[in-house]
Amino acid sequence: MINFTLLSTYSHEFIQGTILTLKIASLGCLIGITGGIMLGVIQAYVKGPLAWLVAIYTTIIRGTPMLIQIMFIYFLLPELGFIPSDVWSAIIAIGINSSAYVSQIIRSGINTVGIGQREAAYVLGLTQFQTIRFIVLPQAIRAVLPALGNELITLIKDTSLASTIGVMELSKRAYFVQTRTFDVIGVYGIVAAIYLVITSTLSILVYFLEQRMNRNVTRS
Amino acid sequence: MLRVHNLKKTFGAKHVVADISFTVDHGHIAVFLGSSGVGKSTLLRILNNLESLDGGTIMLDDKPLDITRVNQNHTVGLVFQHSNLFDHLTIEENITLALIQVMKKSPKEAKDIAHTLLAKYNLLDQAHKYPAQLSGGQRQRVAIIRTLAMKPKVICFDEPTSALDPLLTNYVAQNLQELAREGYIILIATHDTALLDKLDATIYLMQDGMIIETANSKEYTKNSQAYPLIHQFVLGEKNQNPQI
Numbered sequence: 001m002i003n004f005t006l007l008s009t010y011s012h013e014f015i016q017g018t019i020l021t022l023k024i025a026s027l028g029c030l031i032g033i034t035g036g037i038m039l040g041v042i043q044a045y046v047k048g049p050l051a052w053l054v055a056i057y058t059t060i061i062r063g064t065p066m067l068i069q070i071m072f073i074y075f076l077l078p079e080l081g082f083i084p085s086d087v088w089s090a091i092i093a094i095g096i097n098s099s100a101y102v103s104q105i106i107r108s109g110i111n112t113v114g115i116g117q118r119e120a121a122y123v124l125g126l127t128q129f130q131t132i133r134f135i136v137l138p139q140a141i142r143a144v145l146p147a148l149g150n151e152l153i154t155l156i157k158d159t160s161l162a163s164t165i166g167v168m169e170l171s172k173r174a175y176f177v178q179t180r181t182f183d184v185i186g187v188y189g190i191v192a193a194i195y196l197v198i199t200s201t202l203s204i205l206v207y208f209l210e211q212r213m214n215r216n217v218t219r220s
Numbered sequence: 221m222l223r224v225h226n227l228k229k230t231f232g233a234k235h236v237v238a239d240i241s242f243t244v245d246h247g248h249i250a251v252f253l254g255s256s257g258v259g260k261s262t263l264l265r266i267l268n269n270l271e272s273l274d275g276g277t278i279m280l281d282d283k284p285l286d287i288t289r290v291n292q293n294h295t296v297g298l299v300f301q302h303s304n305l306f307d308h309l310t311i312e313e314n315i316t317l318a319l320i321q322v323m324k325k326s327p328k329e330a331k332d333i334a335h336t337l338l339a340k341y342n343l344l345d346q347a348h349k350y351p352a353q354l355s356g357g358q359r360q361r362v363a364i365i366r367t368l369a370m371k372p373k374v375i376c377f378d379e380p381t382s383a384l385d386p387l388l389t390n391y392v393a394q395n396l397q398e399l400a401r402e403g404y405i406i407l408i409a410t411h412d413t414a415l416l417d418k419l420d421a422t423i424y425l426m427q428d429g430m431i432i433e434t435a436n437s438k439e440y441t442k443n444s445q446a447y448p449l450i451h452q453f454v455l456g457e458k459n460q461n462p463q464i
Contacts, residue, residue, distance in 0.1 A: 120304035123268050124318035124370060125291040134317060138308050216308060216350035 002193055003186035010177045010187075017170035018194055024091050024159045024169060025198075029152055031095025036102020041132060043103060044110040054103070061100035067161050069093045074165045090162035090169075098155050105147045109140030142213040149206030153199045170194060221245045221281060222374055222405050228275035229262055229429075236262045238429035240276075242422075246373075249396060249406040249421035251437070253413070253453065259429040260409035261301075264376040267407070268298040280373060294323070297372035301379040303363040305351040311338070312347040315366050323370070337365040341395075357388040364395065374405040381412045393418035413454045417441045425450045 007014065042054050061069065073093040077084055084092065113136050121131040141148070163172035170191055178187040222244045229237035237259045244250045252260040265271040267278070269290050278285040280295060290296040305314050312334050319330035338344045341361045351359055360380065367375055377396065381389040393415055400406050400420075408415070416423060416437050423440060425433040433449040444451045 116300060116302060116304040117306060119270055120300060120306070122270065123291055123298045124366070125294060125322040126318060130321050134321065135306055142308065213308075216310075216352060 002189055003183065006177075006181065006183060006186045007190050010181075013173045013177050014170070014190060014194065017168065017173035017191075018198075020087070020168060021156070021159050021170040022198070024087065024094060024162055024167070025152075025156045027091045028094035028098060028159070029155055031091070032098025032102050032151075032155060033148075035095065035099030037106050037137070039099060039103035040106025040110065041137075043107045045128070045132070058100040058103055061097055062104075066093065066097045066158055067164060069097055070161055070165060086165050086167050087162075089165060090159070090167050094155060094158060094162070097158070098151065101151050101154075102148065105144045105151060106137075106140060108147075109144035110136055112143040113139045142210075145206060145210045145213065149203060149210075152206075153202055156199055156202065157195060221279075222285075222407075223279040224267075224276065225279075226276040227263070227266065227273070227278070229259070229266055229271060230274055235429050237266065240426075240429070240431055242424060242431065242434075244405050244407065244422070246403050246405055247400050249400050249408065249419055251408045251410060251415065251419065251421045251423045252426055253410060253416070253423055253450065254426035255411055255453075258426040260426050261378050262429075264298060264378050264407060264409050267296050267374065267376060270298075292322075294370040294372050296374040296376065297367035297370055298376045298378065299360075299363045299367050299380060301382060303351070303359040305359055305362055305366070307351055310348050310350055311343065311354070311362050314351070314362060315369050318366070319369055333369055334365075337368060341365055356384060357391065360384070360388075360392060361395070364399075368399075372404075374407065375399060376407045376409070378409050379412070380408060381410065381415055386414065389414055390418060416454070423447075423450060425453060 039054050039058065042050060043058075046054075070090060070093040073096070074086065074089040077089065077092075117135055117139065118131055121135045126134070159169055160171035162169050163175065166172070174187050174191040178184050181187065224243070225241045227237055227240040228235070240259075240263060242250060252263060254260050262271055266273055266287070267290070269287050273287055278287060285295065286293075305311075306317070309317065312331065315334040315337065316325075316327070316330035319325045319333060320327055323330075325333070335344060335347065338347055341364070343358060343361060343365070346354060346358060346362075351362070354362065364375075380396070381392050384392060389412070396406055396408065397419060406421075408419075408421070419437055421437045423435045423437055424431045425435075433447055435447040435450055440447050440450060444454070
């Protein structure tokens, strides 16, 4: 049960935490999807060293915990001369992690687009870039929208790992609230409910987007 | 005039197209007839640069045709067996996409071209529908319009009637004849012998990648016995035995 007195007393903490969580999630998602689409297209279309590099990248990112990746970005970037804020370290790490997973989803989506669609585009004189941009990607994304939705939901929940480098997102603020109130169940119950609302809203949005994108592939 | 001379294509050791030569004038139809796997679709794919050429020459209007540039130059167009319309785009967008992106027409110009052609083929009211919402015959016509919009000189049709009922086959045949009357060079790959007596065309019967008999469709209809191989193929088709 949600403790509404607790919620009202510490509403500022929960609101600020939620806002930062949403910021990390949306920017991480932007990096993840943009990077993932580029990497997926490279894996689907390019042969040779560039494709091998992408394969190594995705293997490393998918094969190591995100917690370690956040630590690496947070401590490694300053060594290389870049000193991002702790929030941006988290955003970059989450974005990079997500891009590896999104790339595999996009690559599988590209493989679902029939060769006939590409041949039709080729015969009409579209360049390979135009074919990818106007024909292949829209159909690939439509095919993998449920999997992309799952990835984004995972990404939102993974933002809680940013707390390990001191980012005052929802989980971190919840930790401080429970150290003051000693109401572990009450505090984390509220936090769980907030995550649930965010991920459920995203699920519903993805569902409606899926319905909208699929309305043209079924006979009316 | 399209002149194809000694065209060759091999896949490994198999000669899919073995030394094919033919000539088709503007306003004429050439029908490449044969069972599956005799090389007729490959021939059309070569002319559309979907397969590379292993040998031979192609001349269009007495000039060598650079087959690697036919798509960018819009010299040759192809209407696929299954239409291959872009499922995620409306009928109008299917037609305007290449006009805008390849021919660099303005969206308004492209839309005008699309609407003119859609009206001509009685499909203007379908402009904002998606391919999945159209019947097989309507999709076929949209595929023809999409090709026509690029103003090619040569239009290839791969099995244009394979999935159509007799009524639609008649309709498509009328469309093909109409396109020929407009001056296009029409090449058709088919195993559908029902098309033969509906078209004024030159029939090329193919086997093992070669043309083994040639006939004018009108003459064939008058005296089929004079063309024994085509006659045998047609009979085989009627007996549902595609082997010659």
